[in-house]
Amino acid sequence: MLTFQQLPSIVQGREVQAVQPLPIVHLLTDSRKLSQPAGTLFFAIRGRYNDGHRYLAQLYMQGVRQFVVEQGEPEELRQLYPEANLLLVENALEALQKLAAWHRGQFHIPVVGITGSNGKTIVKEWLAQLLSPDEMVVKSPRSYNSQLGVPLSVWQLDQHHTFGIFEAGISQPGEMEKLQQIIRPTLGIFTNIGSAHDEGFGSHQQKVAEKLKLFKEVDLLFYCADHTLIDEAVQAQGITSFTWSRSQPADVYITAATTVGHKTIIEYIYKAEKQRLAIPFTDEASVENALHCLAVLLYRRLPLSEIQDRLDRLHPVAMRLEMKEAINGCYLIDDTYNNDLAGLAIALDLLVNQPQRGRRTVILSDLLESGLPEEKLYRQVAELVQARGVERLIAIGEKISRYSSLFRVPAEFYMSTADFLAQFNPARFRDELMLVKGARVFGFEKIVQAFQQKVHGTVLEVNLDALVHNLNYYRSKLAPGTRLMVMVKAFAYGSGSFEVANLLQFHRADYLAVAYVDEGVALREQGITLPIMVMNPSPDSFAKLRQYSLEPEIYALEQLQAYIASLSASAIYKIHLKLDTGMHRLGFTEDDFDALFDLLQQHPQVQVVSAFSHLAGADEAVHNDFSQQQISTFRKMAAVVEGRLGYRVIKHILNSAGIVRFPQHQLDMVRLGIGIYGVEATGDEQEALRPVSTLKTTVSQVKHIRQGETVGYSRKGVADADKTIATIAIGYADGYDRRFSNGTGQVLIHGQRCPIIGNVCMDMCMVDVTGLEVKAGDEVILFGPQLTLVELAKSIGTIPYELLTNVSSRVKRVFYSE
Missing domain, CATH: 3.20.20.10 (Alanine racemase)
Structure with a gap:
C-alpha cells in the first residue's frame, strides 16, 4: 500500500509536513466530488478557470488529510492544516501524472493504448467487452483521455487485472509524450485521422506524428492502412504493425462489405484464407470501429465461431448521461447502458451533486466486465453507494443479489428486470432523484419507460x-x-x-x-x-x-x-x-x-x-x-x-x-x-461557443403527391413537380414559428436540408423530402449545431432569443452530459 511518506521521491516534491503515515487510496482533483476522505490525496491544480488551492480549507474541514499543493509558505501551511500531510510541488498536474506513471510501472500486463481523431471511446468499450471472457480488463471510464483523465484512469490498475485498455486524446503538440509515459502501452490502436482539434496543429501530418508518439514502445500497432497519412508515418518510423484495409493487401484484407438488414456482412482474407463475418451495425463509423476490434481478436487467434459469437453481442455505446422528468415529481438520471465501476462512480457524483429533492434512489443491475472478483467488486459497489449518500438501492441481477449482505443502505433485490416490473408500483416512488444504471442485457430501457411521464414526442435536447x-x-x-x-x-x-x-x-x-x-x-x-x-x-x-x-x-x-x-x-x-x-x-x-x-x-x-x-x-x-x-x-x-x-x-x-x-x-x-x-x-x-440546444421531432407519415397538388391549410403549398413529402410532429403550438411556412424554414433529415412546404400547422408541418429515403419514425432536427439558431432567426427577421424562448413547455426537455 502506497503511503504519503513515499510520495516526495515519486513526484519530486518538497515535504512540508508528514504528520501520519496515511495510505493513498483515492486521488481527488475536484473538491465537489469528495466521497471518502480517509485515504484521499487532493491535488490542488491551478487551471485556466479555477484554482484548487481555493478549496483546501473546505476539504480539510471535511476530513481530507493529504494534499499536494503548488503554492503557500510552509510555515503558514502547517499552521492552517496542522493535522495534514502536505507536499509542495512546482506543478500539481505534473505531480499527478508522475504518480500515475509510477503506479503503471508496478504492473506488467498487456496494455492497449488507443488514439485517433474519432472512435477512441467506442473502440475501447467494445474491445473491453470482446476480451472480457478471457481477461480481467481495466479501462478508461467514459472519455477520460486528457492530461487529467489519463492518470485518473491508470490509477484504477490493481493486482487483479490482467489487461488494460486506455485511450489518449491530445489537442496540441507536446501532450502525447506525457500520456505515453503514463499508459506505457504494449499494444496500440490508431483509429483514424480527421479534423478534431485541427486548430492545435499546423497540419494533419503534424497531428499524426504527435499521436504516433503514444506508440513509440509498443510491440504491435493496429490501424487501417487506407488512412494514407497514418500508413506512411508508421512505415517511416518502422513501427511493427498489424493492418487491415479495404483497398490493398494487408494482414486483414476486406474484399466485400454488404448490408443485410441490420448487419454488415464482411468478407476478408486473413493468412491466405477467405473468411466471412457479420458485424451487427450498418453505419460506416461503427463498421470501422468493429474492424479495429476484429483485427485484435484475429491477432489473439480466437476461433472464427467465437469471434462471431462475441461480435453478435456488441451493442451501441451510451456516450452520455441523460436527465429526464419522471412520474410523481421524480427526476431520472438515465445511464442505462453504461455499466462499469468507474462509470458508476461518475454517475453517482452527478446524483450527489443535484440538490436534494426527496430521497436519492439507485436502480442498478449486475456489473459486467468489471475485471474484478465478484466479492471485491460488490464490496466496492456497496462502499460507493453508501459513501455517496444513496438512501434506497434497487438491485437487479443474480450476482449482485448474492452479495446483498454487503449493502448497508435500504435495499431491494430482484433476480431480473421482469421480476421488478411485475411488482412495480408507481405510488412507491414520489419526489425522488433516481439513477438508473444497468448492463444492456438487463433491458433497463423498460424501467425508464415505466418511470417516464407520457410526453409529447418532440424533444429539446440540452447539452x-x-x-x-x-x-x-x-x-x-x-x-x-x-x-x-x-x-x-x-x-x-x-x-x-x-x-x-x-x-x-x-x-x-x-x-x-x-x-x-x-x-x-x-x-x-x-x-x-x-x-x-x-x-x-x-x-x-x-x-x-x-x-x-x-x-x-x-x-x-x-x-x-x-x-x-x-x-x-x-x-x-x-x-x-x-x-x-x-x-x-x-x-x-x-x-x-x-x-x-x-x-x-x-x-x-x-x-x-x-x-x-x-x-x-x-x-x-x-x-x-x-x-x-x-x-x-x-x-x-x-x-x-x-x-x-x-x-x-x-x-x-x-x-x-x-x-x-x-x-x-x-x-x-x-x-x-x-x-x-x-x-x-x-x-x-x-x-x-458551442450550441447548447437541439430541437428534434420525428416523421409521422410519408406520402407522394403529383405536380399541381397542394399541401396544407389555405392550399399554400403547391407542388411544382411530383414530390415526396413528410409530415413531422411539430407546429406553432410547440414554438416552431409560423413564419417558417412555405419554404422559408428548413429542417434536417438524414443530414440533408428539407424545406417546409405549405403553412406550419398548430401541431405539425410538412416538408419536401423528394429524393431522400425517409420513413415514419425518422429523426428530424429543427435547429442544432448544423442548423443554427442564428441562421434560422435571420431567415425570419428575428433574434435567436425569440426562437429559444418560444419552445413550448409541452416539448420534453432532455438534459445530457457526454
Whole structure:
C-alpha cells in the first residue's frame, strides 16, 4: 500500500509536513466530488478557470488529510492544516501524472493504448467487452483521455487485472509524450485521422506524428492502412504493425462489405484464407470501429465461431448521461447502458451533486466486465453507494443479489428486470432523484419507460457540457475577482431553469437572475441556494420574496415605497437598484436620487446589494459610442450611489455582448445571458461557443403527391413537380414559428436540408423530402449545431432569443452530459 511518506521521491516534491503515515487510496482533483476522505490525496491544480488551492480549507474541514499543493509558505501551511500531510510541488498536474506513471510501472500486463481523431471511446468499450471472457480488463471510464483523465484512469490498475485498455486524446503538440509515459502501452490502436482539434496543429501530418508518439514502445500497432497519412508515418518510423484495409493487401484484407438488414456482412482474407463475418451495425463509423476490434481478436487467434459469437453481442455505446422528468415529481438520471465501476462512480457524483429533492434512489443491475472478483467488486459497489449518500438501492441481477449482505443502505433485490416490473408500483416512488444504471442485457430501457411521464414526442435536447464550455469561455474573459451573474429567466431561455441553475450552482456562479418571483420560488423549492435577483417583482409577491430569500430589483420610488411598507423592522432586506443610463425602460434617474436616498436613510434595514444598468446596443458596433456613454454615465451614478449610501455596492452593467466588446468595464460583476446558451450576441466570436440546444421531432407519415397538388391549410403549398413529402410532429403550438411556412424554414433529415412546404400547422408541418429515403419514425432536427439558431432567426427577421424562448413547455426537455 502506497503511503504519503513515499510520495516526495515519486513526484519530486518538497515535504512540508508528514504528520501520519496515511495510505493513498483515492486521488481527488475536484473538491465537489469528495466521497471518502480517509485515504484521499487532493491535488490542488491551478487551471485556466479555477484554482484548487481555493478549496483546501473546505476539504480539510471535511476530513481530507493529504494534499499536494503548488503554492503557500510552509510555515503558514502547517499552521492552517496542522493535522495534514502536505507536499509542495512546482506543478500539481505534473505531480499527478508522475504518480500515475509510477503506479503503471508496478504492473506488467498487456496494455492497449488507443488514439485517433474519432472512435477512441467506442473502440475501447467494445474491445473491453470482446476480451472480457478471457481477461480481467481495466479501462478508461467514459472519455477520460486528457492530461487529467489519463492518470485518473491508470490509477484504477490493481493486482487483479490482467489487461488494460486506455485511450489518449491530445489537442496540441507536446501532450502525447506525457500520456505515453503514463499508459506505457504494449499494444496500440490508431483509429483514424480527421479534423478534431485541427486548430492545435499546423497540419494533419503534424497531428499524426504527435499521436504516433503514444506508440513509440509498443510491440504491435493496429490501424487501417487506407488512412494514407497514418500508413506512411508508421512505415517511416518502422513501427511493427498489424493492418487491415479495404483497398490493398494487408494482414486483414476486406474484399466485400454488404448490408443485410441490420448487419454488415464482411468478407476478408486473413493468412491466405477467405473468411466471412457479420458485424451487427450498418453505419460506416461503427463498421470501422468493429474492424479495429476484429483485427485484435484475429491477432489473439480466437476461433472464427467465437469471434462471431462475441461480435453478435456488441451493442451501441451510451456516450452520455441523460436527465429526464419522471412520474410523481421524480427526476431520472438515465445511464442505462453504461455499466462499469468507474462509470458508476461518475454517475453517482452527478446524483450527489443535484440538490436534494426527496430521497436519492439507485436502480442498478449486475456489473459486467468489471475485471474484478465478484466479492471485491460488490464490496466496492456497496462502499460507493453508501459513501455517496444513496438512501434506497434497487438491485437487479443474480450476482449482485448474492452479495446483498454487503449493502448497508435500504435495499431491494430482484433476480431480473421482469421480476421488478411485475411488482412495480408507481405510488412507491414520489419526489425522488433516481439513477438508473444497468448492463444492456438487463433491458433497463423498460424501467425508464415505466418511470417516464407520457410526453409529447418532440424533444429539446440540452447539452450540459456545452453550457459549461460557454460558461468557462466567458469566465476566461473576466479579471480576477469579477463576479458572474447568470440569467435563468424565461425557463433559462427555454432550456430548463432548474437544470441550468443547478449546473451553475455546481460550477460556482455567484448570482442567478430570474424575471418573476415564482421562477425564483421554484428554484428554491428544488434546492437552489445561490443568491437570486428577481427583475420584475410585484407588490403581491413581496411576502414570497422574503419567505424564499429572494432579492428584488428596485427601479422606481413607488415600487420601493410599496416594498418598504411590506417589511418589518426586525431583519436586513437586500435589494438591487436599477439605474437608467439611456435605455429608458426601467430605472432611477439622477432626478430621483434625493427622494431615493432620503427614503433609504429612513429605513436602514433595507440594504442595497448592487447598483446596475442595462446597455441598449452592446451587440452592435454601430452603437459603441452610445454604449461607452452609458458606461460613463453609470460609473458617475454608481459613485453617487455609494457616496450617498456610505458603503460599497456591487456594480454591474455588462451583458453577454458587453463582456466581449467592453472588457475594461467589468466592474464588480457581469451578467451573462444569451451567451451561455450558445449565441454570441456580437457575432464576432460565435465560433468560440458551442450550441447548447437541439430541437428534434420525428416523421409521422410519408406520402407522394403529383405536380399541381397542394399541401396544407389555405392550399399554400403547391407542388411544382411530383414530390415526396413528410409530415413531422411539430407546429406553432410547440414554438416552431409560423413564419417558417412555405419554404422559408428548413429542417434536417438524414443530414440533408428539407424545406417546409405549405403553412406550419398548430401541431405539425410538412416538408419536401423528394429524393431522400425517409420513413415514419425518422429523426428530424429543427435547429442544432448544423442548423443554427442564428441562421434560422435571420431567415425570419428575428433574434435567436425569440426562437429559444418560444419552445413550448409541452416539448420534453432532455438534459445530457457526454
